[in-house]
Amino acid sequence: MTEDVPTGRDRLRELLDAVLDEDNRTLTDMAGDAFASPWHFSRQVARGAGESPVALRRRVELERAAWQLQAGRSVTEVAFAAGYESVEGFSRAFARSYGRSPGSRTTGPGPVARDAHWLPAPNGVHFHPPTSLWVTGDQGSRGGDEVTALLVHHALEDTRALLELAKGLPEPEYRRVREPGLRVIEWDGPEESLAALLERLVWTTEVWLASVEGADHPVRGADDPAALLDRHDEAAPRWLAFVRDVSRRGAWGDRLVDALCDPPETFVVGSVVAHVLTFGAHRRLLARHWFRAAGVPVDAGDPIDWLSRRTS
Known part of the structure; x- marks a missing residue:
């Protein structure tokens, strides 16, 4: 989207940028991008998101992988795009998280639901295609409008x-x-x-x-x-x-x-x-x-x- 850049500091976005940047594959990389020590950065993310930076990145990458698989990408292509060194390692991680192999399909032809690929998250941060994130709010405090x-x-x-x-x-x-x-x-x-x-x-x-x-x-x-x-x-x-x-x-x-x-x-x-x-x-x-x-x-x-x- 094209929009005026908000003038206030968006700390959530700053943390997510560092955790999920394509070039930041390790905790050291993430912390360096945020100009912090790995220990301080990890503590800061865990306190704000209820999830360690490595776990947050791994989960969002798996959500992206699940969406790509639902959209028709191959398991091999998705596995290496998610940063895994082997298809076997990716398949084990995927099966632990989703309770099924990455080769199985849960949806038929047609558009994939917005949240069909989401995993349980303590912070409401989820992958949103094609390259964005969706952060769920506190739904318990609001009714329908x-x-x-x-x-x-x-x-x-x-x-x-x-x-x-x-x-x-x-x-x-x-x-x-x-x-x-x-x-x-x-x-x-x-x-x-x-x-x-x-x-x-x-x-x-x-x-x-x-x-x-x-x-x-x-x-x-x-x-x-x-x-x-x-x-x-x-x-x-x-x-x-x-x-x-x-x-x-x-x-x-x-x-x-x-x-x-x-x-x-x-x-x-x-x-x-x-x-x-x-x-x-x-x-x-x-x-x-x-x-x-x-x-x-x-x-x-x-x-x-x-x-x-x-x-x-």
């Missing part, structure tokens, strides 16, 4: 309604520059037309969905209204299902440590959903203003009216 799920449902249906409305616009009106230089978010690029604004609504969902699902970075598709509708209809139900699952589990405090960022960044799941809702609402209201400027009648996008129509 149906209001947030409702807001997300409204936002997705409201976006779809605007995309349908855009299908009736002449191409020049759809792509007309209406506010030169406009950037809703500085790092997100210019959004000077209805075409750019509506595409960014869809793209934002696609990108964050790939991040939380552990998928590869999505390929950006066409931005005409019909293509955007297809893209939206593919991503929207999956995003809503993800938010409902987070709500059901009370997992708003879970964290995604995104290693694709440089340096790696930590995103709290609840803040990701709030981010999408906040800037999505701004874009939809701005799109309505521009639709009216183009002579197209459009409603207010009020969630009250939307829910009344659904329940009447």
